[in-house]
Amino acid sequence: MFVSPDNPAEFKVVRQVAAGNLVMNERLDRMTMDDKLIEIPVVGVWEIQGDKITLWRDYFDMGMVNNQMA
DSSP states (O other), X not given: OOOBTTBOOEEEEEEEEEETTEEEEXXXXXXXXXXXXXXXXXXXXXXXXXTEEXXXXXXXXXXXXXXXXX
């Protein structure tokens, strides 16, 4: 598991944009895995209906995680 109460993450939003019911952000997720601090560029996409998130997708390159873990 990437994130847990014992292994919190930090999320730094770099850019964010919204249009209609779609919100997207580019961010850097920082966390510790196997005692190594890693930083992963992530794009998050949310669809909103009213005041609720109805769909949440995150995209990142697992290869970057593996490279930082090596």
